[in-house]
Amino acid sequence: KQEVTQIPAALSVPEGENLVLNCSFTDSAIYNLQWFRQDPGKGLTSLLLIQSSQREQTSGRLNASLDKSSGRSTLYIAASQPGDSATYLCAVRLGTSGSRLTFGEGTQLTVNP
């Protein structure tokens, strides 16, 4: 059974800091991995999608990496802003599970002005 773990559970940083969120998964036979952002009481906003054959993806100040062999992904946020405050979730899709996503518990990020 695929398990996804995110560390840390919560993170508070001053504005302008670069930060890294971590995601680990137990089954390396993944199809892809997707990072999402969730604001309180809202749905999920997709940030980055990494296919199993890729090592990283970038979008603006965000960079996500994938290391299948070690079962890890990181989300790097450069020059953090108060508007980045949200819960960040990683989700893994196994190649054998159809479209089912397995989510981590999330990292709650607070960026202080």
Added chain:
Amino acid sequence: KAGVTQTPRYLIKTRGQQVTLSCSPISGHRSVSWYQQTPGQGLQFLFEYFSETQRNKGNFPGRFSGRQFSNSRSEMNVSTLELGDSALYLCASSLGFRTGDYGYTFGSGTRLTVV
């Protein structure tokens, strides 16, 4: 283009009642998945539909059911509601079953409160 639309946004029901939630996927998307989000369990997969057929099902009791229509719109139904069914129900759409290249787009969710 329009995103994934879920209705209603908020719902309050009494224990024992049943409820139907609706999800309209992005135009052209044929796969719809449903997830339940609670503070204790996080995000858990309910089921997935593609071409009006349930393709995958999570570990939820039979009180949770769904269907998909020919226009790809999907509904999920929960019968005999329990207090523990209070959650944010999220719908996600994708281009197609097993097509992972484009990832999943989620709706804003339906907040169900059972009293």
